[in-house]
Amino acid sequence: MAEPGFTEEELVLKSQKGDRAAFEALMETTLARTWSLAWRLSGNLTDAEDLVQETYMKAWSNIGKFRGQSGFATWLYRIQLNLYHDTQRIKSRRREVSLDAKIGDDDAPAPQPADPGPDAPRQLETAEELSAVRKTLDSLDPVYRRVLVLRHLEELSYEAIGRLLDVPVGTVAAWLFRARDAFRKAYTQLYGEKV
Amino acid sequence: MTHEEARAAYSRQLDGALDKPGQELLNTHLAECGECREYCKTLDWSAGALGRLRAVPPVPEELLAKVKESVSAVPAARSRSFWSIPVLVLASAAFVVLVIRNAPPERPQPAPGQAPAPSVAPEQKPPPLKPAPAPAPAPVPSYNDIFSIEHALRTAPPPERQLVFRGAGKEDQLAAALSNAGLKDIALTDEIFATLKSRHKRLAKIEALKTAGKVSEGDEGLLNASAALPEEETRLMQAENSGRAALISLYAARLAGKTGGSAEELIPGVKKEFAAALQKAGR
Known part of the structure; x- marks a missing residue:
């Protein structure tokens, strides 16, 4: 860590005064979490890296607006979710991607085992299944995708999701129900299997 | 319990967010409904299936360097002090409470046919020799009184209501509206008025969302989305909820000023009353 011995609040304060080294220290402590969410949201290396970079660029240019009402990591999380949401909205406006095209997409989300062992057939099946689940998730409305990732992958509570997305707990519950329903329907539609 | 309700309840149960009465209703439904059991x-x-996507590959080695390079291209953002904004917010909140505490008490209304009480005493009284007894505490308004501000505005005759919301003759017209609704001890701060006004502007759109079943009233005085909404409607719902949350906080602060309690502790009760008032008014 570039700035040992400082608390998060001190690093934020120094960053707000324009200290890049302090901000880099904050980056180092939060990168793993930011990467994890970026990967889970986007499911591929390129988009996840872009999302991480944009998140820190936006955080740096807006650090003066950070009020300290939540932890720095939570603030970052919110920036990341909003950036992801905006990007997805723009993408969906710019191009109409058919569901068939999505199935044939080669941007595989799940890392493949490098050296298949004796369980190769089962692992392959698992990788294919994971890819199918990922592509089904990617085909959903970004609102549903976000809430499913936050609940099932990040394992956040309704309250935490509500705070991050700025919606009441009741809305989180309703979105999750609709999202799960949309997920099962999309999977059946994409892969022709009744789940 | 309908099929749809049972399925939504099951979704909550998956997350451990279904209460005991809900679980009992769900179990009763599922015991009799094979279709829902399959669903x-x-x-x-x-x-x-979604849980299987939790695995995350390690952070790419070069990512931190890339991020640092990207950030170095962004100009440094100097700012106000870290604590300046919270301090300003607290100061504003304290100011609101002080204004509320110091609001003049309502004068008694004259009986029909009686001359109104003069606003200034007719003759100067000598200063009291003993300290004046502490004034009787102002009657504590019930939540319903406080939440009836909105009710009074909404149920006021249209010309009067329009005048109020255009800001013309605000106090007089509002006083008339409150009087028509048989309400007492209602004081309206500018902040509350501004929030009510912005809510009034979006009322028709919110009603349309509710009629279309896209949003519904939750039990904490906020709207819940029933499904994913387009961006514009999401923003509308968030603006409405933000206005409601502001009102709830302001009402709680006002009530705390009257009772000497803590606004934070009063908020849960205020939320419930707010939700009940909205449901009662059919909004």
Whole structure:
């Protein structure tokens, strides 16, 4: 860590005064979490890296607006979710991607085992299944995708999701129900299997 | 319990967010409904399948360097002090409470046919020799009184209501509206008025969302989305909820000023009363 011995609040304060080294220290402590969410949201290396970079660029240019009402990591999380949401909205406006095209997409989300062992057939099946689940998730409305990732992958509570997305707990519950329903329907539609 | 309600309840149960009465209703429904039992299995499958995506590859080695390089291209953002904004917010909140505490008490209304009480005493009284007894505490308004501000505005005759919301003759017209609704001890701060006014502007759109079943009233005085909404409607719902949350906080602060309690502790009760007032008014 570039700035040992400082608390998060001190690093934020120094960053707000324009200290890049302090901000880099904050980056180092939060990168793993930011990467994890970026990967889970986007499911591929390129988009996840872009999302991480944009998140820190936006955080740096807006650090003066950070009020300290939540932890720095939570603030970052919110920036990341909003950036992801905006990007997805723009993408969906710019191009109409058919569901068939999505199935044939080669941007595989799940890392493949490098050296298949004796369980190769089962692992392959698992990788294919994971890819199918990922592509089904990617085909959903970004609102549903976000809430499913936050609940099932990040394992956040309704309250935490509500705070991050700025919606009441009741809305989180309703979105999750609709999202799960949309997920099962999309999977059946994409892969022709009744789940 | 309908099929739809049972399925939504099962979704909550998957997250451990279904209360005991809800669980009992759900179990009763599922015991009799094979279709819903099958459906719930598919929700189980969805939850399990999604959980398998949790694995995350390690952070790429070069990512930190890339991020540092990207950030170095962004100009440094100097700012106000870290604590300046919270301090300003607290100061504003304290100011609101002080204004509320110091609001002049309502004068008694004259009986019909009686001359109104003069606003200034007719003759100067000598200063009291003993300290004046502490004034009787102002009657504590009930939540319903406070929440009836909105009710009074909404139920006021249209010309009067329009005048109020255009800001013309605000106090007089509002006083008339409150009087028509038989309300007492209602004081309106500018902040509350501004929030009510912005809510009034979006009322028709919110009503349309509710009629279309896209949003519904939750039990904490906020709107819940029933499904994913387009961006514009999401923003509308968030603006409405933000206005409601502001009102709830302001009402709680006002009530705390009257009772000497803590606004934070009063908020849960205020939320419930707010939700009840909205449901009672059919909004």
